[in-house]
Amino acid sequence: MGDEQNSLDHEFANYTTCHGAARIANAKNKPHMALWTLIFLAAFGLCTWQIVDRFNNYFAYRTGTEINVQLESELTFPAVTICDFNRIRGSGVTENDLAYLGALYQIAALVSDPVALRNLSESIDWDAFNASAGLVEDFPGFVRRNGFVLDNVTLAECSWRGSRCYAENFTHVFTEYGNCWTFNSEKNSPLRQTSPGAGNGLKLILDIQTHEYTEDPFIGNLEYGLVFQVHDQYEPPRPELVGTAVAPGSHTYASTFQTHVKNQQAPWGQCDPRKDQNFLKYFDKYTLAGCLLECRAEIVVRACNCRPLYYPGDVDYCTALELTTCALPTLATFLSETNEFDFCGCTVPCEYTSYSSQVSYAGYPSLKAAEFYETTFNYSRGYMSTNVVLLDVYYHELRSTSWEQFKAVEESGLISDVGGQLGFFIGCSVITLWEFLEYLALKFSAFFLFSSKPSSKTATKDGVKVDNAMVFENTAAGDAEKTEITELSTIRTTSNGEKSAVLEMT
Incomplete structure (x- = not known):
């Protein structure tokens, strides 16, 4: 048995494709065998070190980003959402309404603890303000009627690719600025820009009517003007976070860029492929903004049994009192104590389209333009400097940029790395692996054959x-x-x- 096992070992050492084994087996003397044994062990050690390093490199889950710029004959135009810094117009409300809202906002600003705020609000006789029933009972309807209005008066001029557009081409949406209006909100058939440059996109002249402003300087917005956001049609607008301010008395050029992003799923990236189009309850397509809005709405609903007018859902809207004494403090406490991304489980989408704008300004209007507008719209030069906004949103180039995240080390790359190290140091390949398996099979079969042979006559x-x-x-x-x-x-x-x-x- 021993002779046969030794014969197998010697035969394997001679026919295997692994380098060095035959040199050891056929060494002429012991010093020769010791030399080749040391050489083989050194090569094997270096090979093991390199293979461990290759595996560590793979399991670091590093990524790279490939950027491609593609010129197009036409590009899908983004949705453009426009809001006013003024949330409530003075002409539609009474002094009692403004006093009621002012008191609500002031106590919310003074008391940060939700329980203390609720106790304080319960001790106040709100009926004594004699606010209008629409404000007390139907706050969303009140804001809809008395907030920023886009009509033929405030929208002095609108053009899309040189053609006339109207207030009817805008869709109403609630945000934290109250009433906002979105151009090109149609998801299934969005508008497309076919020529680059200013004037070939959306051009607006708006009257913000600063005499209607009711914002309290202590608890409201200090600015006057507009806020706009360019975004994908499937993404809910959040101008309070990513909007761009536009001041009256200037011509604002918003050169827009389109970027397609494709992220790797975990553990290489942060996207979750399970979050498809049906993941969100109130939005058609998964977006990070939509996920966060639904999560915040759920938190407020659990605490207050109502939702703010700018959050999605099917629960009743909060009244102005519930909004300022429960919803806003609950949300503020949650954001200060919790990481909403971890709590809500909201991750970046695996694929999405984003838009950004590079804004520049020019003096407006010129003397000749002021004379024209004074004749056409009855705007004086002084009135235009504080009330009229000229906004140009367009693609300055018809090009799209794609950012694709990829694995720095693919599975095939790991196999190639490991195979390269094995081949370089000790000459092993897949064939060597099968040779070794064959050797083990013969070794075990010989062992069991001799050990199980009966000794009886x-x-x-x-x-x-x-x-x-x-x-x-x-x-x-x-x-x-x-x-x-x-x-x-x-x-x-x-x-x-x-x-x-x-x-x-x-």
Whole structure:
């Protein structure tokens, strides 16, 4: 058994494609064998170190980003949402309404603890303000009627690619600025720009009517003007976070850029492929903004049993009192104590389109333009400097940029790295692996074959087989034996001269 096992070892060392094994097995002397053994072990150690390094590099989950810029014949135009810094117009409300709102906002600003704020609000006689029923009972309807209005008066001029557009081409949406209006909000058939440059996109002249402003300087907005946001049609607008301010008395050029983003899923990236178009309850497509809005709405609904007018859902809207005494403090506490991304489980989408704008300004209007507008719209130069906004939103180039995140090390790259290290240091390949498996199979089969061989005698036709030896004997027995030994067999001679041969099987 031992000789056969040694024979297998020697045979494997000679025929394997792994370098160095044959040199060790066929070494002429012990120093020669020791030298090649050291060389092989050194190469094997370096190979192991490099393979471990390649695996560590793979499991670091590093990524790269490929950026492609593509010129297009036309580009999908983004949705453009426009809001006013003034949330409530003075002409539509009474002094009692303004006092009621002012008191609500002031106590909310003074008391940060939701429980203390609720106790304080319950101690106030709100009926004494004698506010209008629409404000007290239907706050969203009140804001809709008395907030920023886009009509033929405030929208002095509108053009899309040189053609006339109207207030009817804008869609109303609630945000934290109150009433906002979105141009090109249609998801299924958005407008497309076919020529680059200012004047070939959306051009607006708006009258913000600063005499209608009611913002309290202590608790409201200090600015006057507009806020706009360019965004994808599937993304809910959040101008309070990513909007761009526009001041009256200037021509604002908003050069827009379109970017397609494709992210890797975890653990290489942060996107979750399970969040498809049906993941969000109130939005058609998963977006980070939509996910956060739904999560915030759920938190407020659990605490107040109502939702702010700018949050999605099917629960009733909060009244002005519920908004300032429960919803806003609850949300503020949540944001100050919790990471909303981790709590809500909101991740970046795997694929989405984003828009950004590069804004520049020019003096407006010129003397000739002021004379024209004074004749056409009855705007004086002084009135235009504080009330009229000229906004140009357009693509300055018809090009789209794509940002695609990719794995720095793919699975095929890991296999190539490991195979390269094995081949370079010790000459191993996939064939070597199968050679080694074959060697192990032969090794184990030989071991089990010899260990399971029975030691009992087995009768044959002409003799008896004992432990791998065949004994040919005469039927006569009982006499003393004399043994002769030859090189090939053992001869046993009985007293009557008959001989039997025992052939040793090795």
